[in-house]
Amino acid sequence: MYLAPSLALIGIIVIFPILYTGYISLTNMNIYHWFNPEFVGFQNYAKAIFVFDSGFLQALLRTILWTAVNMVLQMVIAYIIAVLLNTEGLRAHKLYKTILMFPWAMPGYVSILLWKMGMFNNEYGLLNQWLGKLGLDGVRWLDGNVSAFLSCTLVNLWLALPFMVMVIDGALQSVDKSYYESATLDGAGFFTKLGKITIPLVRPVIAPAVVITIFTTFKQFDIVYLLTQQQGSKTGADIHTVITYAYEKAFVTNNYGYSAAVSVIIFILLILFSISANKELKEGYR
Amino acid sequence: MKCKKRVGIFFLNIFFILVCLLCLIPVLYALGVSLNSHNDLLSSNFSLLPKNLTLDNYKCVLFEKPFFLWLKNSFTLSAFTVLVSILVAIPGAYALSRMRFKGRRTILKLLILLNAFPAILSMFAIYRILRPLGLLNSFTGLILIYIGTMAIFGLWNIKSYFDTIPKEIEEAGEIDGAGDFQIVWKIILPLARPSIIVTAVMVLIYVWNEYIFAVTFITSSGKYTLAAGLYALQATDYTRNWPVFSAASLLVSIPVLIIFFCIQRYMTSGLTAGGVKE
Numbered sequence: 001m002y003l004a005p006s007l008a009l010i011g012i013i014v015i016f017p018i019l020y021t022g023y024i025s026l027t028n029m030n031i032y033h034w035f036n037p038e039f040v041g042f043q044n045y046a047k048a049i050f051v052f053d054s055g056f057l058q059a060l061l062r063t064i065l066w067t068a069v070n071m072v073l074q075m076v077i078a079y080i081i082a083v084l085l086n087t088e089g090l091r092a093h094k095l096y097k098t099i100l101m102f103p104w105a106m107p108g109y110v111s112i113l114l115w116k117m118g119m120f121n122n123e124y125g126l127l128n129q130w131l132g133k134l135g136l137d138g139v140r141w142l143d144g145n146v147s148a149f150l151s152c153t154l155v156n157l158w159l160a161l162p163f164m165v166m167v168i169d170g171a172l173q174s175v176d177k178s179y180y181e182s183a184t185l186d187g188a189g190f191f192t193k194l195g196k197i198t199i200p201l202v203r204p205v206i207a208p209a210v211v212i213t214i215f216t217t218f219k220q221f222d223i224v225y226l227l228t229q230q231q232g233s234k235t236g237a238d239i240h241t242v243i244t245y246a247y248e249k250a251f252v253t254n255n256y257g258y259s260a261a262v263s264v265i266i267f268i269l270l271i272l273f274s275i276s277a278n279k280e281l282k283e284g285y286r
Numbered sequence: 287m288k289c290k291k292r293v294g295i296f297f298l299n300i301f302f303i304l305v306c307l308l309c310l311i312p313v314l315y316a317l318g319v320s321l322n323s324h325n326d327l328l329s330s331n332f333s334l335l336p337k338n339l340t341l342d343n344y345k346c347v348l349f350e351k352p353f354f355l356w357l358k359n360s361f362t363l364s365a366f367t368v369l370v371s372i373l374v375a376i377p378g379a380y381a382l383s384r385m386r387f388k389g390r391r392t393i394l395k396l397l398i399l400l401n402a403f404p405a406i407l408s409m410f411a412i413y414r415i416l417r418p419l420g421l422l423n424s425f426t427g428l429i430l431i432y433i434g435t436m437a438i439f440g441l442w443n444i445k446s447y448f449d450t451i452p453k454e455i456e457e458a459g460e461i462d463g464a465g466d467f468q469i470v471w472k473i474i475l476p477l478a479r480p481s482i483i484v485t486a487v488m489v490l491i492y493v494w495n496e497y498i499f500a501v502t503f504i505t506s507s508g509k510y511t512l513a514a515g516l517y518a519l520q521a522t523d524y525t526r527n528w529p530v531f532s533a534a535s536l537l538v539s540i541p542v543l544i545i546f547f548c549i550q551r552y553m554t555s556g557l558t559a560g561g562v563k564e
Contacts (some may be wrong), residue, residue: 002377002378002380002381002385003377003381003382003393005373005374005377005378006375006377006378006437006441007378007393008429009433009434009437010397010400010434010437010438011376012415012428012430012434013408013410013412013431013433013434013435013437014400014403014434014435014437014438015400016411016415017408017411017412017415017514018400018403018408018411019487020411020415021408021410021411022415024411038387044408079466081305084301084345085302087295087298089291089295090298090299090302092299092486096305096306098305099549100305100306100309101546101547102309102310102313102543103309104546105542105547106539106542106543107491107494107495107513107538107539107542108495109495109497109513109516110495110516110535110538110539111312111313113516113531113535114313114315114316114532114535115312115313117520117531118312118315118316118319118531118532119311119315119527124528126311126315136499158309158312162309189399191517215320215402219404221404221406221498230380230521238406243406243407246407246486247406247407247409250409250410251409251410251502256410258412258474260410260411261409263404263407266404266407267402267403267407269297269387270403270404271399271402272401273402274399274402276474278398
């Protein structure tokens with residue numbers, strides 16, 4: 001009974017839309033069939049999965065690449081920064097930590113737009129100004145597919161690193177220093193210590209945060225959308241991830257049925273991933 | 287040896303100063319632009335430090351744009367959303383944490399799975415629900431969306447914290463004849479304050495920063511939130527507006543920054559000096 005209000009709200013705003021999306025995905029609802037959608041079975045799904053030109057599979061592969069690249073870079077860089085922060089004798093580490101939190105604290109969309117206009121802009125962006133001072137031609141950062149992908153990665157790293165640094169930093173501080181001392185006495189080198197002490201001890205502590213970050217990276221919408229796909233200021237780069245792809249199919253080309261089918265596929269993928277991640281996590285804790 | 291170490295620390299400090307600068311550069315640049323007068327921007331010798339210091343851009347944001355109206359809208363929306371979210375989440379979390387009923391585990395698992403569905407993808411379905419109800423272009427509709435989107439997060443977050451509060455404390459209350467309501471109000475809530483504050487702030491920040499639902503479901507700019515207003519500001523001819531936009535974005539960010547750095551303490555302070563001493 002105490003749960004009723006919560007469940008009612010979740011029912012209206014979360015469950016019903018999902019069910020409704022499932023229903024739309026089986027129809028041909030679009031701008032021409034707004035009031036009288038017809039039932040078309042699994043046609044939309046077939047189009048998404050089996051027609052390579054539809055763009056969904058490319059977007060899916062790109063999203064997986066995007067997630068992998070971002071996670072690897074994030075883990076490595078965050079680990080290096082966290083270890084260096086914990087160097088003995090570094091007095092100002094608290095100050096550095098506070099400043100490094102900044103990108104995390106800023107409203108995400110504000111940061112992304114500041115990057116877009118302040119750093120990447122073709123004429124007066126800071127990056128091109130610097131290039132100009134070096135006597136080089138400016139780069140149209142957000143126009144080409146590769147450069148736009150890299151720019152998005154850069155912004156994502158900038159936004160996501162603080163959280164990862166804090167998580168790894170906290171995990172490192174929980175490791176008992178005496179392990180390292182006895183390892184040093186036994187003659188263990190840097191990499192032995194890293195592989196045999198740090199990683200096994202830190203892993204279970206940071207695992208949940210890593211899983212959450214994988215999810216948010218996979219579901220990332222704002223960066224790709226605001227940097228390259230915003231209505232009225234599209235840059236011409238096609239770096240759709242699955243989410244921006246589904247969004248565009250619904251709100252730009254108004255192909256609601258198809259977009260809904262894509263959404264359902266994404267949802268199923270996310271559920272499968274979250275189930276397997278949960279299993280991993282539980283085994284890690286044992 | 288000692289000397290070598292000092293040199294190492296010195297370079298480490300330089301490294302971190304560089305990293306921090308890198309980290310702040312978009313914001314510092316925006317600050318520089320916002321304090322510059324318009325004409326400097328396109329000239330080639332623009333520098334981070336403004337030569338013609340001016341507050342014109344800030345004045346323009348505050349008085350020529352409906353900044354205070356949007357601010358008021360943001361306040362109203364966040365206040366209602368946070369209040370209702372917390373009021374709804376607390377009893378729900380209490381039930382999930384303390385009561386053992388059929389389907390409890392299923393509900394908990396289902397909530398996690400449901401949370402995997404990206405909110406943006408349900409936008410069209412929500413649109414089709416809100417339209418017949420006449421809730422488009424209204425705060426009620428938007429608040430409903432925000433509460434629903436954050437409901438699972440709130441439930442789980444507060445529930446996990448309730449789980450860490452020992453049952454013995456409540457049993458003492460029960461013996462003294464307190465009902466559920468009294469136990470929650472007098473015993474649990476004071477103890478769970480950190481998690482409730484953190485949850486409330488997360489909801490607040492979410493509402494404050496949310497733009498895509500706001501611009502989709504609100505059609506009259508008089509009802510825009512700050513985030514939606516800012517988004518609209520840059521979407522229309524942003525080249526000319528860039529200094530104004532940077533001024534506005536800094537103004538919008540300041541409250542969030544302050545709140546974020548304030549709750550740092552609460553994030554770490556767990557159950558301080560618990561009631562049950564063994």
